[in-house]
Structures are given as structure tokens and as C-alpha cells.
Amino acid sequence: MNTSNHIHLASSLVGREGEESGSVSKIETYSFTVEPFHVDFTGHLFLGILGNHLLNAAGRHSHNRGWGIDQLNEAHYTWVLSRLSIELAETPSQYEHVIIETWVESVMKLFTERNFLIRNADDGRIYGYARSIWAMIDMQTRQPSNLLELKGGDILNYVMSVAEKPCPIEKFNVRVRLTDDATTSTVFTHYSDVDINGHINSVKYIEHILDLFPREQFERHRIHRFDIAYKTESYLGDTLTLQREEASEGTHIIEVRKHVGSKEKPAGEVVVQAKIIWQ
Amino acid sequence: MNTSNHIHLASSLVGREGEESGSVSKIETYSFTVEPFHVDFTGHLFLGILGNHLLNAAGRHSHNRGWGIDQLNEAHYTWVLSRLSIELAETPSQYEHVIIETWVESVMKLFTERNFLIRNADDGRIYGYARSIWAMIDMQTRQPSNLLELKGGDILNYVMSVAEKPCPIEKFNVRVRLTDDATTSTVFTHYSDVDINGHINSVKYIEHILDLFPREQFERHRIHRFDIAYKTESYLGDTLTLQREEASEGTHIIEVRKHVGSKEKPAGEVVVQAKIIWQ
Numbered sequence: 219m220n221t222s223n224h225i226h227l228a229s230s231l232v233g234r235e236g237e238e239s240g241s242v243s244k245i246e247t248y249s250f251t252v253e254p255f256h257v258d259f260t261g262h263l264f265l266g267i268l269g270n271h272l273l274n275a276a277g278r279h280s281h282n283r284g285w286g287i288d289q290l291n292e293a294h295y296t297w298v299l300s301r302l303s304i305e306l307a308e309t310p311s312q313y314e315h316v317i318i319e320t321w322v323e324s325v326m327k328l329f330t331e332r333n334f335l336i337r338n339a340d341d342g343r344i345y346g347y348a349r350s351i352w353a354m355i356d357m358q359t360r361q362p363s364n365l366l367e368l369k370g371g372d373i374l375n376y377v378m379s380v381a382e383k384p385c386p387i388e389k390f391n392v393r394v395r396l397t398d399d400a401t402t403s404t405v406f407t408h409y410s411d412v413d414i415n416g417h418i419n420s421v422k423y424i425e426h427i428l429d430l431f432p433r434e435q436f437e438r439h440r441i442h443r444f445d446i447a448y449k450t451e452s453y454l455g456d457t458l459t460l461q462r463e464e465a466s467e468g469t470h471i472i473e474v475r476k477h478v479g480s481k482e483k484p485a486g487e488v489v490v491q492a493k494i495i496w497q
Numbered sequence: 498m499n500t501s502n503h504i505h506l507a508s509s510l511v512g513r514e515g516e517e518s519g520s521v522s523k524i525e526t527y528s529f530t531v532e533p534f535h536v537d538f539t540g541h542l543f544l545g546i547l548g549n550h551l552l553n554a555a556g557r558h559s560h561n562r563g564w565g566i567d568q569l570n571e572a573h574y575t576w577v578l579s580r581l582s583i584e585l586a587e588t589p590s591q592y593e594h595v596i597i598e599t600w601v602e603s604v605m606k607l608f609t610e611r612n613f614l615i616r617n618a619d620d621g622r623i624y625g626y627a628r629s630i631w632a633m634i635d636m637q638t639r640q641p642s643n644l645l646e647l648k649g650g651d652i653l654n655y656v657m658s659v660a661e662k663p664c665p666i667e668k669f670n671v672r673v674r675l676t677d678d679a680t681t682s683t684v685f686t687h688y689s690d691v692d693i694n695g696h697i698n699s700v701k702y703i704e705h706i707l708d709l710f711p712r713e714q715f716e717r718h719r720i721h722r723f724d725i726a727y728k729t730e731s732y733l734g735d736t737l738t739l740q741r742e743e744a745s746e747g748t749h750i751i752e753v754r755k756h757v758g759s760k761e762k763p764a765g766e767v768v769v770q771a772k773i774i775w776q
Binding site: 253254255257258259260261264266270273274277287288312313408409410412413414415416419420421425428429431433436454455 | 532536538543545549552592687689691692693695700704708715733734
């Protein structure tokens with residue numbers, strides 16, 4: 219990364235006047251009520267909608283501390299979500315009031331780990347937790363940038379040790395190995411899938427993956443854990459192939475690729491990989 | 498409607514203690530911020546998301562006055578949306594703060610008209626208005642019920658005359674006449690389309706209809722007005738045929754049917770009809 223960009227980054231991402239990093243909490247809370255059109259036919263919050271709220275919470279946390287996506291964009295940087303893992307002991311129900319807490323667990327040169335706690339606002343019970351991994355990309359070079367230099371290292375002031383703020387779910391650890399038993403589906407992407415950057419949005423992949431499952435799956439099981447790795451972007455108009463296989467009882471592996479060649483042997487670039495553990 | 502049901506309705510939908518209808522405003526306000534994943538590739542709010550917020554605002558207005566869907570459900574009644582018309586001079590953009598005001602324009606025996614004003618919270622500019630028509634259905638008989646008897650006629654206390662609260666957009670007035678020039682598409686319905694009642698949710702129809710249009714349509718035009726009539730329910734697993742035709746320049750008519758018979762001559766029950774006026 220050239221020096222002039224580095225200096226440009228540091229000076230353009232100055233914290234708001236009068237705000238010492240020590241005076242802003244390390245944790246951001248974000249509240250929402252589970253809306254009628256955001257629950258599935260069992261009356262529980264759609265996982266994609268929860269993902270959307272988690273990403274909103276992440277955006278608010280980073281924005282309020284001076285390194286949100288809009289602030290990075292001014293210096294031609296952006297945040298890119300690399301991994302998301304959601305583990306729920308219970309899924310929120312219609313009309314429940316939910317609070318998401320989010321904080322930074324670690325900052326390394328090329329990745330930062332952000333965690334989430336998801337709890338009920340009224341009785342405090344914990345629905346579950348989530349973990350995410352982010353990179354900061356230089357929008358001009360498309361290369362990951364050194365997070366330790368973001369705002370002169372200020373982001374490090376927000377790191378919370380595991381002792382300070384535990385996140386008692388396992389880190390992302392998914393190996394995708396599909397066999398000939400995998401079923402393959404094709405999905406066309408449309409206007410409603412695409413975000414302001416023209417990319418299929420992170421939440422829409424979750425929806426398309428869950429739409430692979432029949433009604434009975436959701437009648438008999440709930441999602442205990444959902445892991446997703448975002449490998450590369452796809453765009454409005456892309457056709458995607460989704461391969462799905464039950465790797466072990468109650469655990470499904472999914473691989474989404476850009477559609478190239480025959481449907482039977484998907485060979486396009488891997489877009490996302492996911493694992494679902496059902497209960 | 499038999500007398501015992503009528504009495505049951507009136508007594509179970511008692512207003513909250515201490516609340517005189519005269520002490521609750523006739524207008525409910527509902528605020529939201531336009532989130533990153535709720536804008537399209539042009540950076541403007543998805544119409545389906547706006548529809549979702551309008552329906553949330555309607556739910557909040559009716560609930561806070563004692564005749565919300567949850568309160569009706571206790572007496573085995575429910576609200577059913579029959580028509581929705583949205584007319585926008587401007588479409589909200591990412592991060593804007595929006596306020597929706599909603600109120601009742603009229604209550605008749607079998608239908609009630611509810612209007613909306615959509616404005617910017619910070620500078621007050623008006624994005625547009627919406628109109629909706631609702632019926633109240635007896636869930637056991639599936640028959641429309643007499644709205645004038647709901648809560649002993651209390652709903653009439655919330656009616657605002659056009660002079661009190663104007664809604665300067667035309668009422669729903671859509672005639673669908675498709676010719677052989679109509680193009681036909683097929684849509685399969687999935688888990689993510691369906692609400693807690695097992696019905697394809699009202700907003701998802703709007704999304705599927707807009708997904709019929711190619712990227713270029715949204716690059717060159719914005720939606721000035723969207724009218725939709727909800728004729729009958731469809732369910733998870735239904736295949737829908739969507740026929741679309743440009744009735745006059747910039748005006749498209751859409752008819753969605755349950756898929757029966759051949760794709761070329763859709764003959765299934767009409768589910769929704771819509772009209773889009775582009776600018």
C-alpha cells in the first residue's frame with residue numbers, strides 16, 4: 219500500500235471532534251422488534267432478516283466510532299464481510315423485542331473479528347451469538363489493507379478480550395467436500411437481490427440457501443447454527459448453481475457457484491460456502 | 498353474522514383501560530431509516546420494503562387504538578388487505594430518515610380506507626402518499642364482517658375527513674386487460690415468500706412483480722405509481738404465472754395467477770393484479 223494512500227486514510231478518518239476513543243463504549247447495542255413480515259410460517263424470525271440486523275448493528279458500531287463504511291468510502295476503502303456464523307439456542311418469535319450487542323474481539327493486519335450477542339430486551343434471555351470476520355479493501359486496487367493503520371490504530375482501542383466479553387460459540391470452521399450425492403439447483407438473480415454496489419447482497423445468499431429446503435424441514439427442525447463464507451461477489455443477472463448435501467445427520471453443506479458449463483458438474487467460481495446444523 | 502359472534506367481538510375488543518377514543522390521536526406516526534440492504538442498485542428504497550413499512554405503520558395505528566390484527570384475532574377476526582396504491586414524487590434514498598403518517602379516511606360496512614403520507618423526517622419534504630383498502634374477515638366463516646359494529650363502532654371515531662387530512666393522490670382504479678402481446682413468466686414460491694399464516698406475503702408479490710423488469714428499466718426510470726389488488730391467497734409451493742404488458746407508454750399492467758394448464762394460456766385463479774406507472 220503506497221504511503222500517500224496511507225496518510226490519506228489516516229487523515230480522512232479522523233474521529234468526530236471532541237470524541238476521545240476512551241469516552242465511547244466498546245459495545246454498541248441495537249434494538250429491533252420482530253415484525254410480522256419478518257417471520258416464517260412457524261412464527262420465527264427469518265435467519266436472513268437476523269443477518270440483516272446483525273450487519274446493521276455492525277455498521278452502527280463502526281460508524282459511531284469513526285470507521286464505518288461511509289467513512290472508509292471517503293478514503294476509497296470499504297469493509298468486506300468474509301465469514302458469518304450464527305448460533306441460536308432459540309429463534310426470536312413474532313413481536314419479541316430483541317437487543318443485539320456487538321463488539322470487536324480482535325484486530326489483525328488483514329482481518330478483524332466482530333462478535334454479537336442476541337438477547338431478549340424484556341427478560342434478558344439469550345437467544346444466541348454470532349461471529350464475523352471482516353477485511354478492509356482498497357477500492358481502487360481491490361487489495362486488502364492494513365487494519366492496524368486504520369485511523370492510526372484507533373480501532374485497537376475497541377478490542378475486548380475474551381475475558382472482558384466472552385462469545386461462547388466456536389469460531390468459523392467449515393470444510394466443504396461435496397460428493398456425487400449432492401443435489402444441484404439453479405437460481406437466477408434479479409433486481410431485488412442486488413445492493414447499491416450492484417452485488418448480490420449478503421443476506422440474499424442466506425435466503426436462497428434456505429429456499430433450497432422443503433417445508434417439512436422447517437416443520438420438523440430449527441436452525442441451530444449457520445456458517446457462511448463469502449468468497450467472491452456475484453452480480454445482477456448472474457445465474458448461480460447451488461449444491462447441497464447432508465454431510466452428516468442434521469448437517470448440510472452448501473456450495474454456491476457462478477453458473478458455467480453444465481448443471482451436472484458445476485465448474486464456475488465459488489461464490490459462497492455454507493454449513494447448516496439443524497436441530 | 499350471528500348475534501353471539503357479534504357480541505363476542507364487541508366485548509373482546511375493549512379499548513385499553515382509561516383510554517377514551519377522544520384522547521388518542523387519529524394519526525399514527527412511524528419512523529424508519531433507509532437501511533443499506535433495503536436500497537436497490539440505484540441507492541433508492543425498494544418499493545416492497547416501503548410497502549412493508551406502510552403495513553407496519555397500519556398495524557401500529559390499529560393496534561394502538563384497540564383494533565389491531567392481534568386484537569381481532571382473539572375474537573377470530575382478521576384484517577385483509579384488498580388494495581394498495583403508492584404514489585411517489587421522490588423515492589427515499591439510503592440513510593434518509595423517513596416518517597410515515599397514517600390515518601383512516603372512511604369506514605363503510607365492508608371496507609375501510611386507510612391513507613398514508615410519506616415524508617422526510619429532517620427537512621419535511623414529502624416523498625409521496627399511499628392509499629389502502631381493507632376488509633375485516635371472520636376467520637371461521639371466511640366472510641367479510643360488518644366494520645361498523647367493530648368495537649361498537651369505535652373505529653368511526655378515528656375517521657378523518659378529506660378536509661381534515663387530505664390525501665392528494667387518486668384512488669385505486671385499475672383495469673387489467675391483457676392481450677396476446679403480454680409476456681408470461683413463471684415463479685416458484687419458497688420458504689422465504691411465506692408469512693406466519695402460510696400465505697405468500699403481500700410484500701413478496703411486489704418483489705416478484707418488480708423482478709420481471711430488466712436492469713435497464715430501473716436505470717432509466719423510477720416508479721411514479723404502483724397499484725396492486727390482492728384478489729386471493731397463494732401458498733408455499735404454489736407456482737405462479739405472471740403476465741406483463743405495456744398498456745400504454747410507461748404504464749405496465751401485471752396479472753398473477755396460480756399456475757394451471759399451459760404457460761401460454763394461464764387459466765388459474767387470479768391472485769393479484771397490478772399497475773405500474775414509470776417516469
